[in-house]
Amino acid sequence: MKRRRFLALAAVAAGVSAAAPYLSARAQPAARKLRAAAATQALVGTGHPATAVWAYDGTVPGPELRFRQGERLRIWIENALDVATTVHWHGIRLPNAMDGVPHLTQPPIAANGGHFLYEFDLPDAGTYWYHPHLGSPEQVGRGLYGALIVEEREPPPVDRDVVWVLSDWRLDQEAKIVEDFRGAMDSSHAGRIGNSVTVNGSIPESFAVRAGERIRLRLINASNARIYSLSFEGHEPWLIAFDGQPLEPQRLANSRIVLAPAQRADLLLECIASPGSRHRVVDDFYPRRTYRLMDLAYSQEESIRKNFPAVLRLPANTVRVPEVAGAERYRIVFGGGMMGDMPGSVRGGMMGGMMGGGEHGRLFWTVNGIAVPEHDHRHEPLLTLVRDRSYVFELVNDTAWHHPIHLHGHVFQVLSRDGKPNLRGESGDTVLLNPRTRAEIAFVADNPGNWMLHCHILEHQASGMMAVVRVA
Ligand code: C2O
Ligand code: CU
DSSP: OHHHHHHHHHHHHHHHHHTHHHHTSOOOOOOEEEEEEEEEEOSSOTTSOOEEEEEETTBSSOOOEEEETTOEEEEEEEEOSSSOBOOEEETOOOOGGGSOOBTTTBOOBOTTTEEEEEEEEOOSOEEEEEEOOSSHHHHHHTTOOEEEEEEOSSOOOOSEEEEEEEEEEOBOTTSOBOOOTTOHHHHHTTOOOOSEEEETTBOOSEEEEOTTOEEEEEEEEOOSSOOEEEEETTOOOEEEEETTEEEEEEEOGGGOEEEOTTOEEEEEEEOOSOTTOEEEEEEOOSTTOOEEEEEEEEOSSOOSOSSOOOOOOOOOOOOOOOOSTTOEEEEEEEEESTTSOOOSEEOSSOOOGGGOOOTTTOOOEEETTEEEETTOOOOOOSEEEOTTOEEEEEEEEOSSSOEEEEESSOOEEEEEETTEEOTTOOEESEEEEOTTOEEEEEEEOOSOEEEEEEESSHHHHTEEOEEEEEEO
16 A cells, blocks of 8 residues: 555656646746626616626626736636637737637637636736637627736725726617627717617726825727727826736826727826816717716715825836837728728638628728728738838828727737827837828737737628738
8 A cells, every 4th residue: 555655656756857847936826717607797787678798607707817027827717608709818928829710820729618717917007908719890899808908017006996988889778788789880980889888897986096096007999999088077087007018107088088999098097186076077089978987986074195206117028129210111991881982902702891791701991902801711911021021001091980999819019109209109019000091000010920900899800801911
């Protein structure tokens, strides 16, 4: 008995020494399980029926995942939906195989019980999010997304760290989701903009604050298509990070933060108003459709401080700085949509638009003249970049519509808009192109693999506005 036990231990010991380089690496954290499934949630609130949604772990948004910079994320996805899915970790610089793009980086996670282990290190602190990358207009539109927060090694002192996941729903009178995903009208215009905006999964009335508090407010736009322009009446928040990347702390231009789908902003909200007061948070992005998102509601308690300490810049992430002068340049033109030119040439799918086409064959948008249907998994690269070189992309919006353009696997600097230097100086992973404008972005192509470049208005992405950039 003793001898057998000894032999067993010896075998284990031998195994250890053979695999020493691997095992000596830091211990593996246990994988956290995340289950995608149908659920119900009271989005609208009292007096209204709950809404049937799709959710991670039964809630919209899904669980707030929090890690420390440098930690390893290990998440075991279980797919209990009756459609295949994947999970994309938006904005994270990760190995290509973990990027969650169906067919391009992994097979889809099968419906009714498929699973997949995502596992990678988190090099950058900041505010990120996760969402499916398959059938996105419907899967995100039904509620599949959540916040992914990577805390600085030494987080700056604040009184509270709060996440607001903003989502937009198209609900009917019974608070049911209207199931008109991928409608031709929405797809060829501004995308599927809804009629009900939720913050962290319910329509908010107010957000309770206390006078003198300093809140790190992390905003995440998880909406399919809605763009926000938020102002905080009576307050002057600081912008301290955009798309997870720190920038020079600054007051908001026009006292507003514009947030397109997929974009994030970290604000420092200093509660400078008096106890017992109320102040509106207003969204006025779309002309004639201004509404009050909620109130900041001050408690009666006295202020917890007289003066706010100086706002310090967050420590920079380890993103490499591109050499802009010597960079290779590409011009990438986004075209199509109504009131613009229809796609000139279309690859791999039926021409949509005015000519119809099947529900999934509708193509309205192009990248450099090519419309890629969502079910086209060949994804021939639009560009092949040389690893570790600097690139400048001139992104040209040749349409009458807004397009938030997202590049996977990298963080870019926004150099200019319409030829004018970008004074805000942000870096990020998603840049909003206003109608008929252009922007220049610069980055070091230091992450090998096939990376999506697409519009994050999900109905635009699904009807042609996506491409693959290869880093080899
Ligand atoms: Cu947030 Cu390609 O995705
Ligand atoms: Cu778009």
